[in-house]
Every structure is written in C-alpha cells, then in structure tokens.
Amino acid sequence: MCSECQSGTSVIEHTLGRPVVALVGRPNVGKSTLFSRLAGVHRKMGNWPATTVEVGTSIVSIQGRDIELLDLPGTSSLSPVSPDEQLACDLVVDEGVDAVVAVVDASNIARCLYLVSQLREIQAPVVVALTMGDVADRRGIRVDVEALQRELGLPVIPVVPRSGQGVEAVRNAIASALDEPHRPHRVLHFDDLEQADERLRWVGDVMATVIDRSDERSTLTDRVDRIVTAPLLGTVVLLAVLWVVFQATTTLASPVQGALDDLINRGLGGLVSGWINAIAPASPWLRGLVVDGVIAGVGTLLTFLPVMSIMFLLLALLEDSGYMSRAAVVADHLMRVAGLPGKALLPLLVGFGCNVPAVSSTRSVGDARHRLLTGLVVPFTACSARLAVYVFVAGIFFGDRAGTVVFLMYLVSITLVVMGSMLFRLAFFRGIPREPLLIELPPYRLPTTKYVFADAWLRVKGFLQEAGGIVVSTVLIVWLLMSIPLAGGGFAQTPVADSAYGAISRAVAPVFAPAGFDDWHTAGALLTGFVAKEVVISSWAQNYALVDSTRHFNRASLSADLKRDFDRSSGGHSTAAVLAFLVFLTAYTPCVATVGAQRREFGWRWAATGVVSQLAFAWLIAVLVYQVLRLIGVS
Amino acid sequence: MSTLHGLAVGAVARICEVAEQPLRVRMTAMGLRPGAEVAMVAHGARGSRLVRVGDARLALAREVALSIEVEATRVQ
Numbered sequence: 074m075c076s077e078c079q080s081g082t083s084v085i086e087h088t089l090g091r092p093v094v095a096l097v098g099r100p101n102v103g104k105s106t107l108f109s110r111l112a113g114v115h116r117k118m119g120n121w122p123a124t125t126v127e128v129g130t131s132i133v134s135i136q137g138r139d140i141e142l143l144d145l146p147g148t149s150s151l152s153p154v155s156p157d158e159q160l161a162c163d164l165v166v167d168e169g170v171d172a173v174v175a176v177v178d179a180s181n182i183a184r185c186l187y188l189v190s191q192l193r194e195i196q197a198p199v200v201v202a203l204t205m206g207d208v209a210d211r212r213g214i215r216v217d218v219e220a221l222q223r224e225l226g227l228p229v230i231p232v233v234p235r236s237g238q239g240v241e242a243v244r245n246a247i248a249s250a251l252d253e254p255h256r257p258h259r260v261l262h263f264d265d266l267e268q269a270d271e272r273l274r275w276v277g278d279v280m281a282t283v284i285d286r287s288d289e290r291s292t293l294t295d296r297v298d299r300i301v302t303a304p305l306l307g308t309v310v311l312l313a314v315l316w317v318v319f320q321a322t323t324t325l326a327s328p329v330q331g332a333l334d335d336l337i338n339r340g341l342g343g344l345v346s347g348w349i350n351a352i353a354p355a356s357p358w359l360r361g362l363v364v365d366g367v368i369a370g371v372g373t374l375l376t377f378l379p380v381m382s383i384m385f386l387l388l389a390l391l392e393d394s395g396y397m398s399r400a401a402v403v404a405d406h407l408m409r410v411a412g413l414p415g416k417a418l419l420p421l422l423v424g425f426g427c428n429v430p431a432v433s434s435t436r437s438v439g440d441a442r443h444r445l446l447t448g449l450v451v452p453f454t455a456c457s458a459r460l461a462v463y464v465f466v467a468g469i470f471f472g473d474r475a476g477t478v479v480f481l482m483y484l485v486s487i488t489l490v491v492m493g494s495m496l497f498r499l500a501f502f503r504g505i506p507r508e509p510l511l512i513e514l515p516p517y518r519l520p521t522t523k524y525v526f527a528d529a530w531l532r533v534k535g536f537l538q539e540a541g542g543i544v545v546s547t548v549l550i551v552w553l554l555m556s557i558p559l560a561g562g563g564f565a566q567t568p569v570a571d572s573a574y575g576a577i578s579r580a581v582a583p584v585f586a587p588a589g590f591d592d593w594h595t596a597g598a599l600l601t602g603f604v605a606k607e608v609v610i611s612s613w614a615q616n617y618a619l620v621d622s623t624r625h626f627n628r629a630s631l632s633a634d635l636k637r638d639f640d641r642s643s644g645g646h647s648t649a650a651v652l653a654f655l656v657f658l659t660a661y662t663p664c665v666a667t668v669g670a671q672r673r674e675f676g677w678r679w680a681a682t683g684v685v686s687q688l689a690f691a692w693l694i695a696v697l698v699y700q701v702l703r704l705i706g707v708s
Numbered sequence: 709m710s711t712l713h714g715l716a717v718g719a720v721a722r723i724c725e726v727a728e729q730p731l732r733v734r735m736t737a738m739g740l741r742p743g744a745e746v747a748m749v750a751h752g753a754r755g756s757r758l759v760r761v762g763d764a765r766l767a768l769a770r771e772v773a774l775s776i777e778v779e780a781t782r783v784q
Contacts, residue, residue: 149734149737149738150737152733152737178763180763181762181763181764182763183739183762183763183764184738184739184762184763184764187737214763269733269736269737270736270741273736273737273739273741280762294765295749295750295760295765298749298750298758298765299717299749299750299758302750302752302753302756302758302767303750303751303752303753304751304752304753304754307752307753308753398767402752402756402758402767403752403753405756405769406753406754406756508730508731509731509768509769509770509771509772510756510767510768510769510772511731511734511735511738511766511767511768511769511772512766512767513738513764513765513766513767514758514765514766514767516765
C-alpha cells in the first residue's frame with residue numbers, strides 16, 4: 074500500500090538529474106519489449122539500489138531531451154503484495170516520477186484497467202500504451218481505441234513493440250506528457266475491499282463501452298493448457314522441457330568449454346609462457362603471474378560463457394513463449410515441500426548442471442524474497458563439477474559400489490536443498506507468507522528472435538562485468554599464495570608444500586578432524602575448490618607433488634596417497650571419512666563464479682551470508698555423518 | 709450452488725460468494741469477485757484449477773478454488 078504522497082518533487086530526478094519516465098503494467102503485457110524498443114541498445118538491467126528487485130534503466134533521447142526511462146517490475150495494482158510491487162508503487166507514487174507509461178494488453182484489457190484506474194489518480198501525467206493488438210485480433214476481440222481514450226481521459230497509443238509499429242507515437246506522447254503540469258494528488262487508500270469493488274465496477278462499465286466480443290473465438294491456448302497443466306501429462310511435458318534445458322546447458326556447452334579451456338590455458342598460456350621464457354628467462358614469477366594468474370583467471374571466467382549463453386537463451390525462450398508460468402503451476406506442489414514457489418524448480422534443476430547460470434536464472438522466480446531464497450539454496454545442488462570429484466573419489470574408495478555412492482550424493486544434494494531452504498526461511502525469511510497458488514497465465518506467443526538474443530546477451534554481459542573481477546582476482550590470490558615461499562626457494566619456484574598456501578592448508582586442516590579428514594593435502598584441495606570444484610582433483614595431485622611438467626599426473630599414485638592419508642586421518646574409518654568429505658564437498662561454499670553471480674543478483678551482504686552459512690552447515694553435516702557412521706561401525 | 713473446485717471442465721459459472729481469507733483482495737483485483745463469470749479450462753495436479761475470467765487465465769490452488777462458491781450457468 075503506497076503511503077500518502079506529500080510532495081510533487083521527484084526524488085529520483087534529484088538523484089539522476091533528468092526527467093524520469095516509468096513503464097508500469099501487469100506482468101506479461103509486453104512492457105519489457107516496449108522498453109527494449111524505446112531504449113534500444115543503451116539499456117541496463119540491475120537491482121534497484123538497496124533492494125534485490127530488478128529494474129531496467131536507460132537514458133533515452135526524446136525530441137532532443139534526455140530522459141531516464143525505467144522498466145518497473147510487473148504489478149497488478151498499486152496495492153503491493155510483494156517487494157517487487159512495493160518498489161513499483163513507491164517509485165510511481167511516493168518518489169513522484171515525471172510521467173508514467175501504463176502498458177495495457179489489448180487482449181486482456183479488463184485485468185489491466187484496475188491498475189490504470191489507480192494511475193489516473195497519481196500526480197504524474199499518464200500515457201496508455203495499448204499492446205497485444207495482434208493477439209486481440211486473432212481472438213476476435215475488437216477494441217474501440219477512441220472510446221477507451223474518452224473513458225479513461227488519457228491518451229491511448231496502440232503499439233506493437235515487437236515490430237516497432239506505434240513506438241514513435243509513444244515517444245511523442247511521452248514528450249507531450251512531460252510538458253504537462255502535475256495533477257493534484259488524490260490517492261489515499263487503495264487496498265480497501267469496497268474500493269476495489271468500486272474500481273472493478275468502473276472497469277466493467279468501461280469494458281462494456283470499448284470492447285466488442287461478438288466475434289470472440291475459443292482459443293488454442295485453452296486446448297494446449299489442458300495438456301500442459303494436466304496432472305500426469307503436464308508433469309511429463311515439464312520433465313521433457315527440463316531435460317532439454319539440462320542437456321543443452323551441460324552436454325552442448327561441455328565441448329565448447331573444453332575447447333575454450335584448451336585454447337586459453339594451453340594455447341594462449343603456452344604461447345605466452347614460451348614468449349616470456351624467451352625474453353625474460355630469469356623471471357619465472359613473471360611467467361607465473363601472467364600465465365597461472367591472469368590467463369588462468371580469465372580462462373576460468375570465459376569457460377562459463379557457453380553454459381551461461383545457452384542457459385539464458387533457453388530461459389528467454391521459455392519466458393517469452395508463455396510456458397514458464399505453466400511450468401510453475403505444474404511444479405508448484407512439489408516445490409512447496411521446500412517452501413519455494415513452482416518457478417524455483419527450473420533454477421534448481423539447472424543447478425545440477427552448473428550453479429552459476431542457475432543463480433542468475435532465479436530472476437524467473439518473480440517475487441524478490443523467493444528469488445533470494447532460491448538463490449541461496451541453489452549452491453546445494455550437485456553441479457557437474459562436483460560430479461567429476463564424486464566419480465573420482467568413489468572410484469578410488471568404493472570400487473563396484475561407486476555408482477551407488479554417486480547416486481547417494483545426488484540424494485544428499487536434494488535433501489540439502491530442502492533442509493537449507495527450511496533453515497534459511499527460519500533464519501531470514503520468517504515473514505514470507507506460504508501463499509497458495511494464485512497466478513495469472515499469459516497467452517502463448519511465438520518468441521521474438523531479437524528479444525531473446527538481446528535479453529540473453531544483456532545477462533551474459535552483466536555476469537562478465539560483475540562476476541569477472543571476483544573470479545580473476547581469486548585465481549590471482551591462489552596463485553600468489555602458492556608462489557610465496559615460506560621454507561626457502563625463490564618466489565614462484567617453491568614446492569606447494571613449502572608455500573604460503575601449504576602453510577594455510579596446514580593451519581586449516583585441524584578444523585576437519587571431527588569429520589575424519591584433517592590432512593593438509595585435502596584441506597588445501599578444498600581451499601582451491603573455492604575457485605572451481607573440479608580443481609579439487611588437480612589440486613590434490615599438485616599438493617602430493619605428482620604433477621609433471623606437462624601438467625599431467627599419475628592417477629594410481631594419487632589413489633594410493635589418498636587412501637593412505639584418509640585411513641590415517643580417520644584412524645582406520647576411511648569409508649566414514651570419505652563419505653563425510655563427499656557430503657562436505659556437496660554442501661560447502663560454492664565456487665567463486667557462483668559467489669560472483671550471487672553478488673550480482675543479491676549484493677555482497679547476501680552473497681557473504683550464503684558463503685558463511687553454507688560453510689558452517691557443511692561442516693556440521695560432515696561431522697555428523699562421520700561420527701554417526703563411525704559409531705555404527707563403518708570402517 | 710457448489711464450489712469452483714467442483715466445476716467440470718468446459719462449464720461456465722457465475723461467482724456467488726468468495727469466502728473471507730487473506731488472499732481475498734488479490735482475488736478481487738484479479739477479477740474473482742461475486743457476479744463475475746468464470747469458465748473452467750482444466751483440472752490440474754493436487755486439485756489446482758485453471759480458469760478463465762474475462763480475458764484472463766488464472767491458475768488457482770485447491771484451497772483457493774474451494775473458497776469460491778459458484779452457480780453453473782452453461783457449458784461451452
């Protein structure tokens with residue numbers, strides 16, 4: 074509920090120094106597509122300051138005048154029920170934007186007019202952009218635009234954002250609106266039931282005047298919806314869609330990731346290494362800094378590009394087609410077990426491929442609190458990088474039963490998601506109501522190639538800009554720690570065991586004594602696992618000094634070393650210790666790229682909260698697993 | 709009279725009453741109010757219902773559908 078507006082002064086204008094125009098409308102009315110058309114390439118998506126609510130912003134020149142254009146979160150009314158709607162309401166009413174473009178879906182006018190009835194009462198001038206005229210035409214719904222303009226008392230501009238038709242008229246209407254004086258403020262209370270009823274009666278009267286339904290036809294959407302939301306068939310369709318998304322983000326991206334890794338780390342790294350050796354043979358630290366630090370860091374970041382690009386393309390397709398809301402309906406009852414909405418299913422399943430795009434894809438969840446909660450539990454999903462470690466460790470310690478152990482880890486991961494969600498909810502989100510399903514489903518649409526690619530690119534670019542620094546600097550720090558000699562030897566020439574990294578690993582190792590794996594080689598591998606989980610294996614090899622000059626290592630030797638040290642650190646209960654280690658690996662701090670994605674989506678405070686909580690939670694669970702297994706005699 | 713939950717697929721009904729509950733204001737804003745006509749589109753998992761109200765297509769949980777009393781008017 075928006076509070077009373079006391080002043081017509083725009084707080085936003087003072088902050089940004091130019092007139093502010095906000096696009097306001099219900100979800101799925103074509104608001105973001107219109108924003109893209111108006112903003113062109115100069116647009117940014119990001120969280121509004123001090124919130125986790127995503128707002129699109131752009132500086133647009135209209136008739137020679139620069140304006141700040143805002144794409145606000147979708148809202149059904151100015152009676153907010155979520156942080157997203159609250160922000161939209163605050164910006165439109167309390168912050169006093171200079172003009173509002175109310176985006177109204179011509180095929181669904183009745184649902185949009187409630188919001189327009191409230192917008193008619195704010196101070197800022199309002200322009201109505203009437204979208205989805207093509208969908209209304211196909212359904213045989215005819216809208217009398219002149220009558221609508223008359224009834225609303227506002228300019229109404231029919232526009233087709235996908236083709237650009239009418240966009241210039243919207244720009245002209247914005248320019249005219251900015252020259253209008255602000256109206257007196259009349260809004261006091263919105264969420265009173267009687268007032269809501271009065272507004273709906275007004276909507277009914279307007280509808281009777283402006284809409285002709287005599288030619289309305291039964292829609293294909295109804296028939297498709299009967300299939301995709303059916304209890305059994307709907308679940309099959311959802312699983313098939315998710316399987317395609319999962320396969321595409323892992324299988325398709327995998328060879329490209331491998332090729333990029335080879336190209337950057339071996340190709341470019343080898344080339345630069347040879348070049349530095351030739352011009353500065355006495356400076357191994359320079360080679361280490363450039364090749365093992367900078368190039369390896371950038372390489373780590375870029376290997377995420379294929380998986381991120383594919384993921385965001387598929388997400389944009391699902392959103393733009395209208396299927397995402399149907400998937401949320403089908404998955405709703407499953408996700409409620411974990412206290413999450415149906416839309417959280419997709420990010421969680423994607424997390425089993427890679428946590429990084431999964432955190433970014435929480436944007437599809439909608440409500441900011443549910444999005445944050447989902448983003449905090451995504452790292453509990455066992456990503457493919459962890460799978461590589463499961464397979465390696467299970468192969469060494471469990472032989473024929475390795476497959477069962479790997480499967481067990483996936484069950485552990487699912488349990489951790491449910492438990493993590495419950496704990497985070499208990500600790501930070503007690504206020505989130507467990508509301509039953511009540512959502513509006515958009516009509517199906519053919520996705521627009523331009524919009525889908527532009528949306529995917531915008532998100533990939535955002536990830537590179539905001540997570541890139543964290544990933545590269547972390548890789549550099551690890552390299553630096555491995556290069557600093559503490560027991561003789563030159564900088565970047567010391568064995569790992571004698572480096573600062575080795576000393577830190579030894580200092581950390583005793584923490585894992587209650588979990589049965591307090592060996593420094595393993596503690597060090599877990600530390601570098603923060604860079605990327607698959608690095609755990611090569612880090613072990615490095616810690617045991619098994620890596621040769623071609624960066625390869627002898628797996629048999631590593632197996633023998635690991636068996637010996639796990640047996641020693643657990644006092645003969647190596648099976649219990651290994652299982653505790655695998656559980657810890659599943660639950661502990663996500664990789665640095667995931668933390669970067671969390672920081673981008675939710676800010677430093679929540680990213681740090683996630684890291685610390687997971688670390689503590691993982692340690693407790695690992696200790697519990699080890700101690701219980703040891704007590705029941707698992708050796 | 710019956711509840712919206714009991715309405716058959718393809719049937720059209722008029723809402724008679726919406727029980728008092730926290731979601732009532734939101735339901736009203738979405739068009740689920742006495743006098744509105746609803747068409748049952750599909751029955752979903754765990755008793756959820758997919759209905760058409762005017763131009764909008766809404767998905768409702770079982771408990772929401774059970775809180776709405778309707779009177780069937782016709783079959784599409």
